[in-house]
Amino acid sequence: MSEPTASDARAMLIENIGELTTNDPELGEGIGGRIREAAVVVEGGRVAWVGASSSAPAADERFDADGRAVLPGWVDSHTHMVFAGDRTAEFEARMAGEPYAAGGINVTVNATRAASDPELEANLARLVAEARRGGTTTIETKTGYGLTVGDEVRAARLAGRQVDAVTFLGAHVVPAGADSAEYLDLVTGPMLAAVAPYVSAVDVFCETGAFDEAGTRRVLDAARAAGLATRLHGNQLGHGPGARLAVEYGSLSVDHLGFLSDADIEALAGSWSGAGSRSAARGGRGSQGGAHGTVATVLPACDLSTRMPLAPARRLLDAGAVVAIASNCNPGTSYTSSMAFCVATAVLQMGLTIQEAVRAATLGGAMALDMDRDGWTDPAGAVQPAVGAVRAGARADLQLLEAPSATHLAYRPGLPLVSAVWRAGERVV
Numbered sequence: 001m002s003e004p005t006a007s008d009a010r011a012m013l014i015e016n017i018g019e020l021t022t023n024d025p026e027l028g029e030g031i032g033g034r035i036r037e038a039a040v041v042v043e044g045g046r047v048a049w050v051g052a053s054s055s056a057p058a059a060d061e062r063f064d065a066d067g068r069a070v071l072p073g074w075v076d077s078h079t080h081m082v083f084a085g086d087r088t089a090e091f092e093a094r095m096a097g098e099p100y101a102a103g104g105i106n107v108t109v110n111a112t113r114a115a116s117d118p119e120l121e122a123n124l125a126r127l128v129a130e131a132r133r134g135g136t137t138t139i140e141t142k143t144g145y146g147l148t149v150g151d152e153v154r155a156a157r158l159a160g161r162q163v164d165a166v167t168f169l170g171a172h173v174v175p176a177g178a179d180s181a182e183y184l185d186l187v188t189g190p191m192l193a194a195v196a197p198y199v200s201a202v203d204v205f206c207e208t209g210a211f212d213e214a215g216t217r218r219v220l221d222a223a224r225a226a227g228l229a230t231r232l233h234g235n236q237l238g239h240g241p242g243a244r245l246a247v248e249y250g251s252l253s254v255d256h257l258g259f260l261s262d263a264d265i266e267a268l269a270g271s272w273s274g275a276g277s278r279s280a281a282r283g284g285r286g287s288q289g290g291a292h293g294t295v296a297t298v299l300p301a302c303d304l305s306t307r308m309p310l311a312p313a314r315r316l317l318d319a320g321a322v323v324a325i326a327s328n329c330n331p332g333t334s335y336t337s338s339m340a341f342c343v344a345t346a347v348l349q350m351g352l353t354i355q356e357a358v359r360a361a362t363l364g365g366a367m368a369l370d371m372d373r374d375g376w377t378d379p380a381g382a383v384q385p386a387v388g389a390v391r392a393g394a395r396a397d398l399q400l401l402e403a404p405s406a407t408h409l410a411y412r413p414g415l416p417l418v419s420a421v422w423r424a425g426e427r428v429v
Protein backbone atom coordinates (compact mmCIF):
# COMPACT_ATOMS: atom_id res chain seq x y z
CA MET A 1 0.00 0.00 0.00
CA SER A 2 1.29 3.46 -0.69
CA GLU A 3 -0.01 6.95 -0.35
CA PRO A 4 -0.67 8.99 -3.47
CA THR A 5 2.57 10.75 -4.38
CA ALA A 6 3.55 13.91 -6.20
CA SER A 7 4.33 11.88 -9.31
CA ASP A 8 0.56 11.22 -9.59
CA ALA A 9 -0.08 14.96 -9.53
CA ARG A 10 -0.92 15.31 -13.24
CA ALA A 11 -4.65 15.92 -13.50
CA MET A 12 -6.63 13.39 -15.57
CA LEU A 13 -10.13 14.14 -16.79
CA ILE A 14 -12.45 11.16 -17.31
CA GLU A 15 -15.12 12.66 -19.53
CA ASN A 16 -18.21 11.60 -21.41
CA ILE A 17 -19.34 9.23 -18.64
CA GLY A 18 -22.85 8.04 -19.54
CA GLU A 19 -23.80 7.35 -15.93
CA LEU A 20 -21.67 8.09 -12.87
CA THR A 21 -22.52 6.53 -9.50
CA THR A 22 -21.10 8.79 -6.79
CA ASN A 23 -22.88 7.40 -3.68
CA ASP A 24 -23.44 11.02 -2.70
CA PRO A 25 -27.16 11.94 -2.92
CA GLU A 26 -26.13 15.61 -2.83
CA LEU A 27 -24.25 15.19 -6.10
CA GLY A 28 -26.88 13.32 -8.10
CA GLU A 29 -30.10 11.36 -8.22
CA GLY A 30 -31.15 8.70 -5.69
CA ILE A 31 -29.09 7.03 -2.97
CA GLY A 32 -26.48 6.26 -5.62
CA GLY A 33 -26.09 9.97 -6.36
CA ARG A 34 -26.19 9.16 -10.06
CA ILE A 35 -25.16 11.81 -12.60
CA ARG A 36 -25.78 11.40 -16.35
CA GLU A 37 -23.29 12.84 -18.86
CA ALA A 38 -20.72 13.24 -16.10
CA ALA A 39 -17.00 13.81 -15.72
CA VAL A 40 -14.44 13.23 -12.97
CA VAL A 41 -11.04 14.84 -12.48
CA VAL A 42 -8.40 12.73 -10.75
CA GLU A 43 -5.28 14.31 -9.31
CA GLY A 44 -2.67 13.16 -6.79
CA GLY A 45 -4.47 9.84 -6.32
CA ARG A 46 -7.70 11.53 -5.26
CA VAL A 47 -10.88 12.73 -6.88
CA ALA A 48 -10.40 16.45 -7.46
CA TRP A 49 -13.69 17.34 -9.15
CA VAL A 50 -17.04 15.70 -10.03
CA GLY A 51 -19.81 17.17 -12.18
CA ALA A 52 -21.41 17.53 -15.57
CA SER A 53 -19.15 16.69 -18.51
CA SER A 54 -20.15 19.97 -20.16
CA SER A 55 -18.63 22.03 -17.34
CA ALA A 56 -15.51 19.97 -16.65
CA PRO A 57 -12.30 21.90 -16.00
CA ALA A 58 -9.16 21.54 -18.12
CA ALA A 59 -6.71 18.74 -17.25
CA ASP A 60 -3.32 17.40 -18.34
CA GLU A 61 -4.79 14.19 -19.75
CA ARG A 62 -8.20 13.10 -20.94
CA PHE A 63 -9.89 9.70 -20.97
CA ASP A 64 -13.03 9.33 -23.04
CA ALA A 65 -15.51 7.02 -21.28
CA ASP A 66 -17.55 6.97 -24.49
CA GLY A 67 -20.93 7.02 -22.78
CA ARG A 68 -20.18 4.08 -20.50
CA ALA A 69 -20.90 3.76 -16.77
CA VAL A 70 -18.38 4.61 -14.04
CA LEU A 71 -18.82 3.68 -10.38
CA PRO A 72 -16.64 3.43 -7.28
CA GLY A 73 -14.35 0.39 -7.14
CA TRP A 74 -15.80 -2.43 -5.05
CA VAL A 75 -14.88 -2.43 -1.37
CA ASP A 76 -14.69 -6.11 -0.40
CA SER A 77 -14.92 -5.97 3.38
CA HIS A 78 -14.84 -9.71 4.12
CA THR A 79 -12.40 -12.23 2.64
CA HIS A 80 -10.14 -15.06 3.83
CA MET A 81 -7.42 -14.99 1.17
CA VAL A 82 -4.37 -16.27 3.04
CA PHE A 83 -4.60 -20.01 2.55
CA ALA A 84 -3.22 -22.96 0.62
CA GLY A 85 -5.00 -25.80 -1.15
CA ASP A 86 -8.65 -25.97 -2.09
CA ARG A 87 -11.74 -27.91 -0.98
CA THR A 88 -13.17 -29.15 -4.26
CA ALA A 89 -14.09 -32.52 -2.78
CA GLU A 90 -15.98 -30.91 0.09
CA PHE A 91 -17.86 -28.67 -2.35
CA GLU A 92 -18.73 -31.64 -4.54
CA ALA A 93 -20.07 -33.53 -1.50
CA ARG A 94 -22.09 -30.48 -0.48
CA MET A 95 -23.65 -30.24 -3.92
CA ALA A 96 -24.54 -33.92 -3.52
CA GLY A 97 -26.46 -33.13 -0.33
CA GLU A 98 -23.93 -32.98 2.55
CA PRO A 99 -24.47 -29.97 4.85
CA TYR A 100 -21.73 -27.37 5.42
CA ALA A 101 -19.98 -27.80 8.79
CA ALA A 102 -17.39 -25.48 10.31
CA GLY A 103 -15.05 -28.47 10.77
CA GLY A 104 -13.90 -28.23 7.14
CA ILE A 105 -11.86 -25.21 8.16
CA ASN A 106 -9.26 -27.54 9.69
CA VAL A 107 -8.54 -29.04 6.25
CA THR A 108 -7.41 -25.61 5.06
CA VAL A 109 -5.56 -25.01 8.34
CA ASN A 110 -3.42 -28.10 7.69
CA ALA A 111 -2.66 -27.10 4.09
CA THR A 112 -1.87 -23.52 5.10
CA ARG A 113 0.51 -24.50 7.89
CA ALA A 114 2.36 -26.78 5.45
CA ALA A 115 2.78 -24.06 2.80
CA SER A 116 5.87 -21.85 2.48
CA ASP A 117 5.72 -18.05 2.68
CA PRO A 118 6.24 -17.69 -1.09
CA GLU A 119 3.42 -20.16 -1.77
CA LEU A 120 1.00 -18.25 0.46
CA GLU A 121 2.09 -14.92 -1.02
CA ALA A 122 1.67 -16.18 -4.58
CA ASN A 123 -1.82 -17.53 -3.89
CA LEU A 124 -2.81 -14.24 -2.26
CA ALA A 125 -1.38 -12.27 -5.19
CA ARG A 126 -3.39 -14.44 -7.61
CA LEU A 127 -6.60 -13.75 -5.69
CA VAL A 128 -5.92 -10.00 -5.37
CA ALA A 129 -5.24 -9.79 -9.12
CA GLU A 130 -8.47 -11.70 -9.80
CA ALA A 131 -10.39 -9.29 -7.57
CA ARG A 132 -8.84 -6.25 -9.27
CA ARG A 133 -9.89 -7.56 -12.69
CA GLY A 134 -13.39 -7.78 -11.27
CA GLY A 135 -13.37 -4.11 -10.21
CA THR A 136 -12.35 -4.45 -6.55
CA THR A 137 -10.09 -1.65 -5.30
CA THR A 138 -10.22 -2.17 -1.52
CA ILE A 139 -9.76 -5.57 0.13
CA GLU A 140 -9.96 -6.72 3.72
CA THR A 141 -8.64 -10.16 4.54
CA LYS A 142 -8.47 -12.27 7.66
CA THR A 143 -6.04 -14.63 9.32
CA GLY A 144 -7.67 -17.77 10.69
CA TYR A 145 -6.13 -20.67 8.78
CA GLY A 146 -2.99 -20.74 10.94
CA LEU A 147 -4.31 -21.06 14.50
CA THR A 148 -0.87 -21.16 16.13
CA VAL A 149 0.91 -17.99 17.27
CA GLY A 150 3.53 -18.33 14.54
CA ASP A 151 1.11 -19.20 11.76
CA GLU A 152 -1.34 -16.41 12.63
CA VAL A 153 1.45 -13.80 12.80
CA ARG A 154 2.76 -15.07 9.46
CA ALA A 155 -0.66 -14.77 7.82
CA ALA A 156 -1.18 -11.23 9.16
CA ARG A 157 2.31 -10.13 8.11
CA LEU A 158 2.02 -11.51 4.58
CA ALA A 159 -1.51 -10.15 4.12
CA GLY A 160 -0.49 -6.64 5.11
CA ARG A 161 1.81 -6.43 2.08
CA GLN A 162 -1.05 -6.90 -0.37
CA VAL A 163 -4.39 -5.77 1.06
CA ASP A 164 -5.89 -2.66 2.63
CA ALA A 165 -7.01 -4.11 5.97
CA VAL A 166 -6.03 -7.20 7.95
CA THR A 167 -8.27 -8.77 10.60
CA PHE A 168 -7.15 -11.28 13.25
CA LEU A 169 -9.37 -14.38 13.22
CA GLY A 170 -7.55 -16.66 15.63
CA ALA A 171 -11.04 -17.44 16.98
CA HIS A 172 -12.08 -19.15 13.74
CA VAL A 173 -12.40 -22.67 15.16
CA VAL A 174 -10.63 -24.61 17.90
CA PRO A 175 -7.86 -26.37 15.99
CA ALA A 176 -8.08 -30.16 15.75
CA GLY A 177 -6.68 -31.82 18.86
CA ALA A 178 -6.63 -28.64 20.99
CA ASP A 179 -8.46 -28.13 24.27
CA SER A 180 -11.05 -25.39 23.76
CA ALA A 181 -10.46 -23.58 27.08
CA GLU A 182 -6.70 -23.61 26.58
CA TYR A 183 -7.07 -22.43 22.99
CA LEU A 184 -9.25 -19.52 24.06
CA ASP A 185 -6.58 -18.54 26.62
CA LEU A 186 -4.01 -18.60 23.82
CA VAL A 187 -6.13 -16.58 21.37
CA THR A 188 -7.04 -13.89 23.88
CA GLY A 189 -3.54 -13.78 25.40
CA PRO A 190 -0.23 -14.45 23.66
CA MET A 191 -1.66 -14.90 20.15
CA LEU A 192 -3.54 -11.60 20.19
CA ALA A 193 -0.51 -9.82 21.65
CA ALA A 194 1.75 -11.20 18.90
CA VAL A 195 -0.64 -10.46 16.01
CA ALA A 196 -1.89 -7.04 17.20
CA PRO A 197 0.88 -4.98 15.54
CA TYR A 198 -0.16 -6.35 12.12
CA VAL A 199 -3.95 -5.96 12.27
CA SER A 200 -6.63 -3.30 12.64
CA ALA A 201 -9.47 -5.50 13.92
CA VAL A 202 -10.34 -8.78 15.61
CA ASP A 203 -13.00 -11.21 14.35
CA VAL A 204 -14.65 -14.22 16.01
CA PHE A 205 -16.79 -16.99 14.52
CA CYS A 206 -19.74 -17.00 16.92
CA GLU A 207 -21.54 -20.20 15.98
CA THR A 208 -22.36 -23.71 17.17
CA GLY A 209 -19.24 -25.73 16.38
CA ALA A 210 -17.00 -22.66 16.71
CA PHE A 211 -17.28 -20.20 19.65
CA ASP A 212 -20.30 -19.84 21.96
CA GLU A 213 -21.49 -16.61 23.58
CA ALA A 214 -19.13 -16.85 26.55
CA GLY A 215 -16.13 -17.53 24.31
CA THR A 216 -17.15 -14.78 21.92
CA ARG A 217 -17.38 -12.31 24.80
CA ARG A 218 -13.88 -13.23 25.90
CA VAL A 219 -12.51 -12.55 22.43
CA LEU A 220 -14.37 -9.24 22.15
CA ASP A 221 -13.26 -8.15 25.63
CA ALA A 222 -9.64 -8.98 24.82
CA ALA A 223 -9.82 -7.06 21.54
CA ARG A 224 -11.30 -4.06 23.30
CA ALA A 225 -8.57 -4.18 25.96
CA ALA A 226 -5.99 -4.23 23.15
CA GLY A 227 -7.59 -1.16 21.58
CA LEU A 228 -8.65 -3.01 18.43
CA ALA A 229 -11.93 -2.74 16.54
CA THR A 230 -14.07 -5.87 16.30
CA ARG A 231 -16.22 -7.71 13.77
CA LEU A 232 -18.07 -11.01 14.01
CA HIS A 233 -19.09 -13.96 11.91
CA GLY A 234 -22.59 -14.55 13.23
CA ASN A 235 -25.98 -16.10 12.55
CA GLN A 236 -24.56 -18.12 9.64
CA LEU A 237 -25.66 -21.68 10.40
CA GLY A 238 -28.55 -20.98 12.76
CA HIS A 239 -30.05 -18.43 15.12
CA GLY A 240 -27.62 -17.25 17.79
CA PRO A 241 -26.20 -14.35 19.77
CA GLY A 242 -23.80 -12.99 17.10
CA ALA A 243 -25.78 -10.00 15.86
CA ARG A 244 -26.86 -9.01 19.37
CA LEU A 245 -23.27 -9.18 20.69
CA ALA A 246 -21.93 -7.20 17.75
CA VAL A 247 -24.30 -4.34 18.56
CA GLU A 248 -23.62 -4.56 22.29
CA TYR A 249 -19.87 -4.31 21.69
CA GLY A 250 -20.10 -1.59 19.05
CA SER A 251 -18.47 -3.87 16.48
CA LEU A 252 -17.78 -2.48 13.04
CA SER A 253 -19.82 -5.24 11.41
CA VAL A 254 -21.49 -8.59 11.85
CA ASP A 255 -21.30 -10.80 8.80
CA HIS A 256 -23.33 -13.70 7.27
CA LEU A 257 -26.76 -13.14 8.93
CA GLY A 258 -28.78 -15.91 7.28
CA PHE A 259 -30.69 -16.46 10.53
CA LEU A 260 -31.92 -13.23 12.11
CA SER A 261 -34.79 -12.68 14.52
CA ASP A 262 -36.90 -9.52 14.38
CA ALA A 263 -35.08 -8.39 17.54
CA ASP A 264 -31.68 -8.87 15.82
CA ILE A 265 -32.82 -6.74 12.89
CA GLU A 266 -34.14 -4.04 15.20
CA ALA A 267 -30.89 -4.04 17.16
CA LEU A 268 -28.79 -3.68 13.99
CA ALA A 269 -30.98 -0.84 12.73
CA GLY A 270 -31.07 0.79 16.17
CA SER A 271 -27.27 0.79 16.38
CA TRP A 272 -27.31 3.71 13.95
CA SER A 273 -29.71 5.87 15.90
CA GLY A 274 -27.43 7.09 18.70
CA ALA A 275 -24.74 9.48 17.50
CA GLY A 276 -21.29 8.13 18.27
CA SER A 277 -22.76 4.88 19.61
CA ARG A 278 -20.13 2.71 18.00
CA SER A 279 -17.13 4.64 19.26
CA ALA A 280 -18.64 4.90 22.73
CA ALA A 281 -19.41 1.18 22.92
CA ARG A 282 -16.17 -0.15 21.58
CA GLY A 283 -13.72 2.15 23.33
CA GLY A 284 -10.07 2.05 22.40
CA ARG A 285 -8.75 2.84 18.94
CA GLY A 286 -11.83 4.09 17.25
CA SER A 287 -13.68 5.92 14.58
CA GLN A 288 -12.96 9.55 13.98
CA GLY A 289 -15.77 9.48 11.48
CA GLY A 290 -18.72 10.47 13.65
CA ALA A 291 -21.85 8.42 14.29
CA HIS A 292 -21.40 4.80 13.37
CA GLY A 293 -23.38 1.71 14.22
CA THR A 294 -22.78 -1.93 13.33
CA VAL A 295 -22.89 -2.69 9.61
CA ALA A 296 -24.90 -5.78 8.60
CA THR A 297 -22.70 -7.51 6.05
CA VAL A 298 -24.37 -10.01 3.76
CA LEU A 299 -22.42 -12.60 1.76
CA PRO A 300 -24.63 -13.73 -1.14
CA ALA A 301 -22.07 -16.00 -2.83
CA CYS A 302 -21.50 -17.82 0.45
CA ASP A 303 -25.23 -18.30 1.02
CA LEU A 304 -25.50 -19.88 -2.44
CA SER A 305 -22.36 -22.00 -2.15
CA THR A 306 -23.45 -23.44 1.19
CA ARG A 307 -27.09 -23.74 0.12
CA MET A 308 -28.11 -21.76 3.18
CA PRO A 309 -30.92 -19.19 3.35
CA LEU A 310 -30.08 -15.84 1.79
CA ALA A 311 -29.54 -13.14 4.41
CA PRO A 312 -32.60 -10.85 4.72
CA ALA A 313 -30.93 -7.81 3.18
CA ARG A 314 -34.26 -6.31 2.09
CA ARG A 315 -35.69 -6.49 5.61
CA LEU A 316 -32.49 -5.06 7.06
CA LEU A 317 -32.60 -2.05 4.74
CA ASP A 318 -36.32 -1.52 5.31
CA ALA A 319 -35.72 -1.51 9.07
CA GLY A 320 -33.03 1.17 8.68
CA ALA A 321 -29.87 -0.93 9.01
CA VAL A 322 -26.73 -0.19 7.03
CA VAL A 323 -25.94 -3.13 4.75
CA ALA A 324 -22.66 -4.12 3.14
CA ILE A 325 -22.16 -6.79 0.48
CA ALA A 326 -18.87 -8.73 0.47
CA SER A 327 -17.52 -11.79 -1.34
CA ASN A 328 -16.26 -13.82 1.67
CA CYS A 329 -13.71 -15.25 -0.76
CA ASN A 330 -12.37 -18.43 0.89
CA PRO A 331 -11.77 -22.03 -0.22
CA GLY A 332 -14.58 -23.51 1.91
CA THR A 333 -17.81 -21.58 1.68
CA SER A 334 -17.36 -19.01 -1.10
CA TYR A 335 -14.53 -19.52 -3.56
CA THR A 336 -15.11 -16.37 -5.56
CA SER A 337 -13.88 -12.79 -5.36
CA SER A 338 -16.53 -11.58 -7.79
CA MET A 339 -18.33 -8.64 -6.21
CA ALA A 340 -20.31 -8.22 -9.43
CA PHE A 341 -21.73 -11.72 -8.91
CA CYS A 342 -22.64 -10.79 -5.32
CA VAL A 343 -24.29 -7.56 -6.45
CA ALA A 344 -26.29 -9.36 -9.15
CA THR A 345 -27.44 -11.95 -6.60
CA ALA A 346 -28.42 -9.25 -4.11
CA VAL A 347 -30.57 -7.63 -6.79
CA LEU A 348 -32.04 -10.75 -8.38
CA GLN A 349 -32.50 -12.87 -5.26
CA MET A 350 -32.42 -10.61 -2.19
CA GLY A 351 -34.72 -7.90 -3.49
CA LEU A 352 -32.32 -4.95 -3.47
CA THR A 353 -32.49 -2.23 -6.10
CA ILE A 354 -29.42 -1.71 -8.27
CA GLN A 355 -28.51 1.46 -6.43
CA GLU A 356 -28.91 -0.21 -3.02
CA ALA A 357 -26.75 -3.17 -4.03
CA VAL A 358 -24.01 -1.06 -5.62
CA ARG A 359 -23.96 1.22 -2.60
CA ALA A 360 -23.74 -1.78 -0.22
CA ALA A 361 -20.80 -3.22 -2.19
CA THR A 362 -18.91 0.08 -2.18
CA LEU A 363 -19.82 2.60 0.54
CA GLY A 364 -21.35 -0.12 2.74
CA GLY A 365 -18.07 -2.04 2.67
CA ALA A 366 -16.14 1.14 3.39
CA MET A 367 -18.33 1.78 6.44
CA ALA A 368 -17.82 -1.81 7.62
CA LEU A 369 -14.07 -1.20 7.45
CA ASP A 370 -14.23 2.32 8.94
CA MET A 371 -12.72 3.63 5.71
CA ASP A 372 -15.58 5.92 4.71
CA ARG A 373 -13.59 8.76 6.24
CA ASP A 374 -10.31 10.46 5.47
CA GLY A 375 -7.41 9.49 7.68
CA TRP A 376 -7.61 5.73 8.03
CA THR A 377 -4.26 3.96 8.15
CA ASP A 378 -3.32 1.10 5.85
CA PRO A 379 -1.20 -1.88 6.98
CA ALA A 380 1.99 -0.12 5.84
CA GLY A 381 1.16 2.82 8.12
CA ALA A 382 0.21 5.20 5.30
CA VAL A 383 -2.68 7.56 5.99
CA GLN A 384 -5.38 7.17 3.34
CA PRO A 385 -8.35 9.15 2.01
CA ALA A 386 -11.93 7.87 2.23
CA VAL A 387 -13.01 5.08 -0.12
CA GLY A 388 -16.42 3.93 -1.35
CA ALA A 389 -17.67 7.15 -2.95
CA VAL A 390 -16.77 9.41 -5.87
CA ARG A 391 -16.56 12.88 -4.38
CA ALA A 392 -13.85 15.52 -4.12
CA GLY A 393 -11.14 14.38 -1.72
CA ALA A 394 -11.97 10.67 -1.83
CA ARG A 395 -9.40 8.14 -3.06
CA ALA A 396 -9.71 7.89 -6.83
CA ASP A 397 -10.92 4.27 -6.91
CA LEU A 398 -13.08 3.84 -10.00
CA GLN A 399 -14.32 1.16 -12.34
CA LEU A 400 -15.50 1.67 -15.91
CA LEU A 401 -18.07 -0.81 -17.20
CA GLU A 402 -18.48 -2.00 -20.75
CA ALA A 403 -22.11 -0.91 -20.39
CA PRO A 404 -24.09 2.34 -20.33
CA SER A 405 -25.42 1.83 -16.79
CA ALA A 406 -24.61 0.01 -13.54
CA THR A 407 -28.02 -1.62 -14.01
CA HIS A 408 -26.32 -3.97 -16.49
CA LEU A 409 -24.53 -5.63 -13.56
CA ALA A 410 -27.81 -7.41 -12.77
CA TYR A 411 -29.52 -7.06 -16.15
CA ARG A 412 -26.65 -8.94 -17.85
CA PRO A 413 -25.45 -11.15 -14.97
CA GLY A 414 -22.37 -13.30 -15.28
CA LEU A 415 -20.68 -11.20 -17.94
CA PRO A 416 -17.24 -9.69 -17.34
CA LEU A 417 -18.36 -6.08 -17.70
CA VAL A 418 -15.34 -4.38 -16.12
CA SER A 419 -13.38 -2.48 -18.76
CA ALA A 420 -10.94 -0.39 -16.71
CA VAL A 421 -10.06 0.06 -13.04
CA TRP A 422 -8.22 2.93 -11.33
CA ARG A 423 -6.95 2.58 -7.78
CA ALA A 424 -5.70 5.74 -6.07
CA GLY A 425 -5.74 7.28 -9.53
CA GLU A 426 -3.51 4.62 -11.06
CA ARG A 427 -4.84 2.42 -13.84
CA VAL A 428 -4.60 -1.17 -12.53
CA VAL A 429 -6.79 -2.96 -15.10
Ligand SMILES: N=CN[C@@H](CCC(=O)O)C(=O)O
Pocket: 080, 102, 104, 105, 108, 205, 233, 236, 302, 328, 330, 331, 332, 333, 334
Ligand atom coordinates in the same frame (compact mmCIF):
# COMPACT_ATOMS: atom_id res chain seq x y z
N1 LIG B 1 -17.79 -19.09 8.72
C1 LIG B 1 -16.62 -19.12 9.00
N2 LIG B 1 -15.58 -18.92 8.20
C2 LIG B 1 -15.63 -18.90 6.78
C3 LIG B 1 -15.57 -20.27 6.23
C4 LIG B 1 -14.22 -20.73 6.20
C5 LIG B 1 -14.09 -22.11 5.67
O1 LIG B 1 -15.05 -22.90 5.59
O2 LIG B 1 -12.93 -22.39 5.35
C6 LIG B 1 -16.84 -18.17 6.27
O3 LIG B 1 -16.91 -16.97 6.52
O4 LIG B 1 -17.71 -18.75 5.64
Ligand SMILES: [Zn+2]
Pocket: 078, 079, 080, 233, 328
Ligand atom coordinates in the same frame (compact mmCIF):
# COMPACT_ATOMS: atom_id res chain seq x y z
ZN1 LIG C 1 -15.82 -15.35 6.60
